[in-house]
Amino acid sequence: MPKSTIRALLLASAALLAAPGLASAADKAVQAGKLFDGAKLRGPSTIVIRDDRVIAVEDGWTAPAGAEVIDLKTQTVLPGLIDAHVHIGAALPSKTNAVEYGVTHSDIDRAFDGALYARQMLLQGFTAARDLGGGPETAAVRDAIDGGKIAGPRLWIALEPLGPTAGHGDSRSGVDPALSNPGWDNGIVNSPLEARLKVREHKRRGATVIKLMPSGGIASIGDDPRHQTMAQDEIEEAVRTAHGLGLKVAAHIYPAPAIETAVKAGIDSVEHGSFATPEALKLMKERGVYLVPTLSVYDVFYETASRHPELLPPGTAEKELANDLIPKRNFPNAVKAGVKIAYGTDLGEGDHTLEFDLLVQGGLTPTQALTAATGAAGDLIGDPAVGRVAPGAFADLVAVTGDPTADISLMRKVAFVMKGGIVYKEGGVEVLPR
The missing domain is CATH 3.20.20.140 (Metal-dependent hydrolases)
Structure with a gap:
């Protein structure tokens, strides 16, 4: 097979693997300093994610075995x-x-x-x-x-x-x-x-x-x-x-x-x-x-x-x-x-x-x-999978530093964005989807 063909196939494979819709990973555990669940503010919480859905929301900070931990303990996490x-x-x-x-x-x-x-x-x-x-x-x-x-x-x-x-x-x-x-x-x-x-x-x-x-x-x-x-x-x-x-x-x-x-x-x-x-x-x-x-x-x-x-x-x-x-x-x-x-x-x-x-x-x-x-x-x-953080909802999450229920202007500076379990923004900057 010509080298040019092999190179093209490798590039195509890399592009497919990088596509957000094709990304996959182990369970994720998002540890939130505070959690606004779509209706009310909660204290320290852990949102457990499998594939593109939330499977559990737990009080306090936990780390399920084998899960990738995303540390947002200094931030307030909200639904997308x-x-x-x-x-x-x-x-x-x-x-x-x-x-x-x-x-x-x-x-x-x-x-x-x-x-x-x-x-x-x-x-x-x-x-x-x-x-x-x-x-x-x-x-x-x-x-x-x-x-x-x-x-x-x-x-x-x-x-x-x-x-x-x-x-x-x-x-x-x-x-x-x-x-x-x-x-x-x-x-x-x-x-x-x-x-x-x-x-x-x-x-x-x-x-x-x-x-x-x-x-x-x-x-x-x-x-x-x-x-x-x-x-x-x-x-x-x-x-x-x-x-x-x-x-x-x-x-x-x-x-x-x-x-x-x-x-x-x-x-x-x-x-x-x-x-x-x-x-x-x-x-x-x-x-x-x-x-x-x-x-x-x-x-x-x-x-x-x-x-x-x-x-x-x-x-x-x-x-x-x-x-x-x-x-x-x-x-x-x-x-x-x-x-x-x-x-x-x-x-x-x-x-x-x-x-x-x-x-x-x-x-x-x-x-x-x-x-x-x-x-x-x-x-x-009319879709219960969006707008809330709860088991069965899409793993769509955002986070800001501080408490937006006390200072709404913080919403102008979203530091973390996840959609369907895929992280697009972290630490205030865009990242390769993962």
Whole structure:
């Protein structure tokens, strides 16, 4: 056999052995100084891991025979973090012209961007996420992560959000059709029948959650975030069909009337909820509907709208500047009303830990903010294997130095990341997966 062939085979074998999805090791014992298990803080603990699952959580520091000991005695260990609202392939608005980006980037370009941002998210401590608006590229990134080809969080994906003509998801508004990349336009529905068909199509294409656009939004041309844009029967049919297929429903909504309509239709989460009234919040609490406030994106978008409005789609900087303060002023009302909160940023590229400080500034305790990004977000997703540290859960763990239940800013400096029993970050630096 030629030496070049042998060399190629050796390199291919090494690459396969290094792939995260193919790594294997003996049991691991993670010794934690403190453990936040997704709901409460515990003292010194040992998490025993076999393959990709937690098999035991023990008080104190133990070392099962033959297990690899990971010493985190000076740190607080938490479940892998969950961002319940991302757009995995979305660039920061300050870095690119939005309209130009939309018409010059193909699905392949966005998939490569998504692969990069997914890895960055994982190293920030996010081992799971819901992508609430993408397309074929999002499914490709999800499948590549699941197949061990690239590193990133576990993804639940919605594909193109469902909404009406001239709504938040209709990128054709105000743009010459010859320049328009279809993108989210593939989710346009204008009747209950069309909503039912699109939900079924999304399920066939690999969606694991459905996203609706019952109201206008900020980063879109020609619509108004104060207006309900989907009809009640369209929302009801989409929810009925999705739930019948075992899919949860997230809904991008700003105004209170649209929130009330969608909550009564049975949605599982309100995304943003910026203009919610006390009555709408009361209804959400009564129905057990989650709020994903996405406070981070307002800070990110405001920075661009105030400094570089020319980078945003026409008219959207004005909408952002006019509405920026409302979500932050209103979020404390949701906290006081007792609405369930799940962590979400609405980001792709960028720092996904920003939301922690904003949630605490808005009235959550640090413990509640941590729960929003772990146990609560896992409950919203509907998978008991994520968002908690318990036997049977995925071995998705992060750690920070100090106690984040006393100082939430520590979550900006995640020092250790494990996903599925594989270590990706240790001592604050990225390591070869092991």
